[in-house]
Amino acid sequence: MHSRILNGFLFLILSGGFVAAQDKAYARKVVDTLASPVMHGRGYVFNGDKIASEYISNEFKSFGLLSFEKTGSYFQEFRFPVNTFPGRVEMTFHFGDRAAEKCMPGEKFLVRSSSPSIKGHYKVKRLDSSIASVPSKWDAFMAEDHRKVFVLVDTAGVRDKKDLAKMINFVKYPLNVKGILLPVKMNHIEGTDQCSKLTAWDFSMVQSTVPVVEIDPSLSAATEIDIRIGAKFLKEYTSRNVAGYIRGTAQPDSFIVFTAHYDHLGHMGKEVYFPGANDNASGVAMLLNLAKHYSKPENAPKYSIVFIAFSAEEVGLIGSAYFVQHPLFPLARIRFLINMDILGTGDEGITVVNATLFNKEFTLLKSLNDSSNYLPQIKPRGKAAISDHHFFTERGVPAFYIYTLGGIKAYHDTCDRRETLPLTEFDDLFRLLRDFTNVLMN
Ligand SMILES: [Zn+2]
Known part of the structure; x- marks a missing residue:
């Protein structure tokens, strides 16, 4: 089984020639925009989440992504309670x-x-x-x-x-x-x-x-x-997921899904905000880069590819839980889902959550990495209810959650800033995800 996958991969490399590298300048721009003060920490004060989701939907639109019939737009709204700090x-x-x-x-x-x-x-x-x-x-x-x-x-x-x-x-x-x-x-x-x-x-x-x-x-x-x-307690705050897709050329009813949460911790008082550059402007930057790549006619995918930017992950995986309860397309048609959360470093490689559940795909990912020398290490990890892949996994959707290792240790603090986010292995990780997706669709 593995060797057949490998042969397919070699064929792809030889016939594909040079595939244009992803646009790192664009990734940097996305991180700089999402982690800027204008986005208010992408939480539930000063409309931070609304502004961020508007920005992401505009990017989706510029790539020509389709929206789902059920929502009629890229937005999927949901409500939840949350305590906030908009005052002094x-x-x-x-x-x-x-x-x-x-x-x-x-x-x-x-x-x-x-x-x-x-x-x-x-x-x-x-x-x-x-x-x-x-x-x-x-x-x-x-x-x-x-x-x-x-x-x-x-x-x-x-x-x-x-x-x-x-x-x-x-x-x-x-x-x-x-x-x-x-x-x-x-x-x-x-x-x-x-x-x-x-x-x-x-x-x-x-x-x-x-x-x-x-x-x-x-x-x-x-x-x-x-x-x-x-402080201000919001009993029923409305936030929204952003979801769009590219229709597959050969098997439009089979789906590859990329997900990344765009929300972060918002403000603590009027002046101090949590930028969330690594968590998770970096993951959204990868999501948008992949959307940009696959929306080009020369990269038109065989399967449909869905891109979802979730909200309210930091409150407790609320956005992805809502999506799984109200899917916009049949979850059973997902060939594979890749959740990306914290992709801003990579000096020590990546960890793949659910690696032990999906051994075949993990072996593929590793062999693709080895043959192209992308990342220094790919670490397997078992199940972990720590990001938006979780409720998909519980519903039997094959999924990985990927995060980068090494580098800056800022996490859920005001130090997680765009100025110090290195995006060390961003290019290589993009190539790896692209290669992996291309083999899955073949
Ligand atoms: Zn996160």
Whole structure:
């Protein structure tokens, strides 16, 4: 079986001659556009997702992609709840013995995604190892009324696992507190221009009653704070997937599908946005490059090729889940689906999720890579519910999810910027995906 695939591949190479390289300048332009401030982090504040999906649909249109009958346009709308931060988000930390520090979100503090709005000046009380390790002190602390103060939960120096669990539980289910401050180790991100971050940010589909703020440990000595969080919970936000296709010349009822989510984390306050250059402007750049390639008459595909840019992936794979429940064409006709999410590096190759489920296709991908020396490594991985291929896999659709390895470590933070995204192996990965697709259609 494998050798037959290989022969087919050799034939393709010999008869195909030089295939025009993909347009890296175009990929760069797509990343620069999607990760720019105009797109507002492609989330659910200031219409970021609408602007981004409009841009992608215009690109689809310029390539002459067809839209599906069911939607009559490239857009497929759906609704979901989400907590957002469109208002002002800022903090000033006051110390007894040194000058106050005014901070911007994303750098020295990070508002947890479920936090509600708050505005005011508050005293800070400490909950640390000296309290957690002495049962009588712990009980006394828990009995106190903290409804007018912020509790700074400092787990540094806590050795006992039970004590640590108690403190973590207190942060998770805060009782009688105005808010919580949580010192978290700052990480300098390699490959960025002096960018540091706290933990990776995410989305919440609920709004909690108590704000939780992660802070840089250098702020742990704060005795009072000024805090302002402008949150807005959206019960039924409408976002949209963007889907188009090229009709196959020989077997239009068989489909190759490329997917990449275009949404990202939006804003934390008016001024700070999450650019999401690697996650996943890079994947959309590949999606659009493939659309551009296959829409040229000389590359007209034998199968139909579908291109889907999903929204609300970061909220919990919402857009792709909706698509699988409301498919625009029969899922059973998908010969193969390739989901692309985080394609901006590649110094250490790629990982292929679902490799162990689709051994034949994985072997093909590897042999294509080996014979053309595209990527330094192709790593197999099993099933993983970590991106938009997941619900397709659950429905029995043969699919890979591909992400690049190595290079910049920015992830779900304000450091994931276009200026520092290398697109190291972008060209080679494009060629590999093109070769793979061409063999599948033969
Ligand atoms: Zn992603």
